[in-house]
Amino acid sequence: MNPILRTFGLAALGALVFIAIGLVVPAWFLFTMTKAVGFGLVALGLVGLLRGGLLSFGQGLYYCGGAYVSGLMANWAGVTDMIVLLSVGCIAGGLIAALVSPLVARYRGIFFAMLTMALSMVAYGVLTKIAAIGGSDGFNVPKPTLLGYHLAETGFGLYAIAVVIAALAAAVCRVHFDSGLGLIASAARENELRIEYLGASVFSVSTRSFILAGGLAGLGGTLNGVALGHVDPFFSYWTTSGEMVFIAILGGYASVTAVFGTALVTELVRSFSGQYFPESWQMLLGIFLLLVIVFLPRGVGSMWAKPAKNHAIRSIKEPAT
């Protein structure tokens, strides 16, 4: 069977299973899962960057960009259709990333991380100063609709949309990561010089991953802005970006589905520890992160998605046997 068709088939099956799960779980859990998808989408973009050896600490910028553009469109133009809002948010995130990419795609490592973070903090600073769109308090986003229908108050409609988006994004990323273009990114992580000698451009590889990550972040921002009903400059704050990096690292880059799981688990751990230990929840969250890093150093995704053949690890093991 065609591997691309197989991937999309699996994604469709997964989406159906999760929509069915959505019919039985309590309302608060639906909302938490919806929000986890929003974060997971951003983390998925980070996974794409991580595969190419890039770590962005500023995905909040594209997340915030998507949320603001779609939120303002809903407020000012009265467009509340989720399909339109999600498309607009995704394009907004991708466009901002495309504008930024010529500048940042030339950098690597800590310089790349710091530069992306600086840009997101510039956006944070500017947004807090614009009183017309609420300044640091942000603004509320009206209730979403789908093809003219109001989404149910239970949150199931939005959850179903989130699941479909997540499945679609995961499938697209899987296909992209396994394609020639996607594999060059992984090769660039191992040896940039060799990639250039082979005739590929590391710059355009980085740019592509960066714009993809921007688009996914815009999608996630739109979804969360609508789900929360409120958008504020905190979306672009560095701690928001940091949270997404955590989710991506916890998930690892072996799997395209792990990030959604780790986003959900992070949300649940934070929420429950926040409720039962309101004065020490940060410590519990920290212990949880440490445990995952110590026992699953290659991310939660490494539990089910074994990387095809990892030469670096094999070459270390071989002399021992």
Place this chain on the structure above:
Amino acid sequence: MRNFVKFGGLLAALIAGTSTAAAKDTFKVGIVTFLSGQAAQSFGVPAANGAKLLVKKLNAGEVPAPYNTPGMGGMQIEAVLIDEAGGATVQVQEYRNLVQREKVDVVIGYVGSGDCLAVAPVAEELKTFTILYDCGTPRIFEDADYQYVFRTAATATQDNVGLVRYLKALGVDIKTYAGIHQDYAWGHDSWVDFKAAMGRIYPEATVAAELFPAFGAGQYGTEISALMQRRADVIHSSLWGGDLQSFILQGLPRGLFRQAQVALSTADHVLPPLGNNMPEGVIIGARGSYGYMAPESALNTWWDAAYREAYDNVVPVQGPYRMAQALLGLKSAVEKAMKENGGVKPSSEQLSAAMTGLSWESPAGLIEMTNGKGHQAIQSIGFGRTQKDKDGNIVLGDILHFDARCVNPPADKKSIEWIEAGFPGADCD
């Protein structure tokens, strides 16, 4: 894979463990305030301490009349405390968890205006009675109507209108004035209100400088130099918490507080930590008749003593007072609703009906839900000026109170329009 199964099992247990049904005779209140981050020390933790204390005393029936019946309408209060840190995104989610997972009967919370703005529509969607106990922005009830959302403290308008009236009452001569505020909505809104009020009460005075250092800047050397160079008669500031303490400690050795009359709109909470490091002659607001400026009453005497006894003789500042007025308002509303529904636990609709337009006594005086169609409180406000007592300790003197209707807009007016129109309908006797 085995790890994964274990992981799933743990999660399932976690989710299942939370669906414990609430007992019949308890009234479950979600309380949300800052327990970590910059606003924790100044506002959140004192308010949470106040809540814990008052809930204990209410349950034991030890609060003076008219609150001397146990719990709320006989039901024991069960408080669920949540940290407000993490921004509006996290708060919307935690609000949903409180209502849908923890099945709380009501939620009291939110210091941050952004959190209040974000949570209010969700409260409406989930049809859950919610009290915003602290946040200052007038936008909440001026921009929208809510059925289930109430705010039991006055907006930030009175802080700055009251401050200008206090300057006038003290007879401070003002030709120029300057402002230093944090660069976020609270700082900008405070300065807009203050400038508008100055324009009406001191129409001749001009602005010498407006400075907006970043939130949490901590270093104010440049700003202090700028302020000292401009030589304004009055320096107005809405700084709070660690930022305000830094500003005071850095301005003190440079003589800033001798050169100009400094007027701080929300500074009562830095008096306990600063103690005698606080300069003399600084005007202090508390966002209400709180702490050092609280009116004399049996209720306040009891509250002040109970708080000091529970928390190492620390003076209760605005946080605990605002929490107390929310909890006592809730108790009044619950008991009023139960009188009307035959004594069963009231629904959110019955509570909303009971709370609309309600007024009740708090340690800080009478709280009246007159504005925002009966959803927004007004209250009296006090101001004072620091001075040394005979032992050389810093205390507050020149304490004056302004009536709620003197510093708050009438029910049908938006705050800023009311100030700019010259306070029509203000009753200052």
